[in-house]
Amino acid sequence: MEICGRCYYVSAIHGDDNNDGTESHPLKSLYAVNCLDLQPGDQVLLERGSVFEGQFLHLDVQGTKEHPIYIGAYGTGERPLIQTNGQGIWYQDYGTQLDAPTHVYKGYVSSAVLLYDCEYVTVENLEITNCGGVFGETYSAPHKMNRTGVAGIAKNRGTLHEIHLNNLYIHDVEGNVYDKHMNNGGIYFTCLKPDEEEKTGVARYENVSVRGCHLKRTSRWGIAIGYSYKCKEFMMAELPDELFEKYGHHNIYIADNYVEEIGGDGITVMYAMKPLVEYNSGDSCALEMNDRYYSEPENRGGKVAAGIWPWKSKDALLTYNEMRDMRLNQDSMAWDADSGDGTLYQYNYSRLNEGGCVMFCLEEAIHNEFRYNVSMDDLGGTISPSGNPDAWIHHNVFYHRAEVPFVRARMDDGTYTAEENKFYQI
Structure with a gap:
């Protein structure tokens, strides 16, 4: 990668937020990173062995094709750990009801990493958890806060390009077992209704990849890209190419990931033209699609989950994947x-x-x-x-x-x- 911007170093071990962020004088917290005005070509490197307890990384940044923004690790040892514990709360609103009236489409979400209207960004080599949360909240509470390891949001910048997640270990994300299409699970990308769509264009994704990531004990989803506020445009059998040119995602690539002990579905790609899902492996998904966990759904259905699958996509190719031990529910097939x-x-x-x-x-x-x-x-x-x-x-x-x-x-x-x-x- 060509380096043309500034590199910010962050160490929870020996940093200080009053430092200038150089390798010899690193910043200490993700709060300091959230305040940075990152420019194309900039890098943020978290020191290996650091634990960012009760912290979160929320970004609204745009690199360029020539000079992307990079978030990663430096040093030796274990991957830096972002341990969010139910913090990093933001409000999600699709701006319209979804394709079923029982689908929740707005509410508060806790995300360890939030990429809000970001493009030309790579995030890799991090460990992420997001458990805990509201005092007294039971695991299966009907209106429990949604939680995410990595959440991607497209809203007010039209088509977002080139977001790449590599070699992330995301585990113990205690999301809401009922809310299928909120940003809820290990990795979840969604598109929300823009404030001024006539000016910005439709919110959607192009060239998104998730590679080499390990998802363990995340709920509700393992990996999902990317549910859209334009879902009602796709309520037909024949899906013409022109529909995806207007509203859909292009060049979605999900490869070499391992999902295990997932509360619901393993890996899903949605509203995408010719997505490629290959060399992924799954084990013991749909662990919470049963009466023990799915115990207070109120008017919500959807006690169903499958392994690796597409939704409302055109010419999806799913190849060289492996799925084992899906747990019984109304679906539960690989x-x-x-x-x-x-x-x-x-x-x-x-x-x-x-x-x-x-x-x-x-x-x-x-x-x-x-x-x-x-x-x-x-x-x-x-x-x-x-x-x-x-x-x-x-x-x-x-x-x-x-x-x-x-x-x-x-x-x-x-x-x-x-x-x-x-x-x-x-």
């Missing part, structure tokens, strides 16, 4: 081609998922293909063509128990074509 156009799953591996291998979800999931995948001992029912009109399932290998049906019961009212698959009883 893969879910959900209400998208042209979803392709290929070369993926699933094992012991309690809701089966793959679902093709409802009438607005069209032109979907499932090929060259391996399912090893998935449970409940291997496939779920739930209301789907035209799934094509071919050249896969299914290892199954004798008592496990190919089509899951009560999820069998769709149409599919199965060709050249191999079945082995175990």
Whole structure:
């Protein structure tokens, strides 16, 4: 990376916020970083071994393509730890109701790292937690504060470009188990209604990547990019390219991540044109989609979660991923081609998922293909063509128990074509 701006050093061990931020005289806190007027090419480096207790990093900064802003680590030892403990509170409001009246669309959120209208920014090599919070608040409280490890917001700058999250360890994020589309979980990007859309244009993302991150014990989501206030524009089966040119995301890349012990869904990409999701691995997701945790939903439904899947995307490619041990709920399968156009799953591996291998979800999931995948001992029912009109399932290998049906019961009212698959009883 070409260095053209200033480098600010931050050490919780031997820094001082009265210092000038050089390596020999580092700043001490993230509060000082939040006050910096970061310019294109600037860097903020947190010292390895530092623990930023009860602190948060909230940025509204813009680099350029030639000179991005970089947030990372320096020194030796463990990654710097941002331990937010329910601090870093901000107010999220989509500015409109979402595609279901039961979806919460506004409220307070606690985020360890908030990238608000940021672009040309890279964040990497950090450890992040966000547990604790309001005194007396129970874990499953119906209006519990939403919490995030990293939250991305697009609102008042039109299309945001080049945001990259690399090698982050995000764990113990105690979010709200019910709120699916607030910034709630390990990594969650959303687009909110602009104050003056006619001037700024539609809020959306282009060239966002999440790579090499480890998400553990985050709720509700593991990784999600990126729910949009324009969701009602996508309420159809055929999703023309022009729709994404106006309202959707482009060049979303999610790769080499590991999600485990997640409260709800593992990895989801939303409202994206040709997103690529590859070489990710998941283990033991949907841990909270049950009556023990999902105990006070009030009028909210949605006690469902799947492993790695797209929502309202066009020509999504999900390849070389692995998902194991999804816990039982109304969905709980490894893969879910959900209400998208042209979803392709290929070369993926699933094992012991309690809701089966793959679902093709409802009438607005069209032109979907499932090929060259391996399912090893998935449970409940291997496939779920739930209301789907035209799934094509071919050249896969299914290892199954004798008592496990190919089509899951009560999820069998769709149409599919199965060709050249191999079945082995175990």
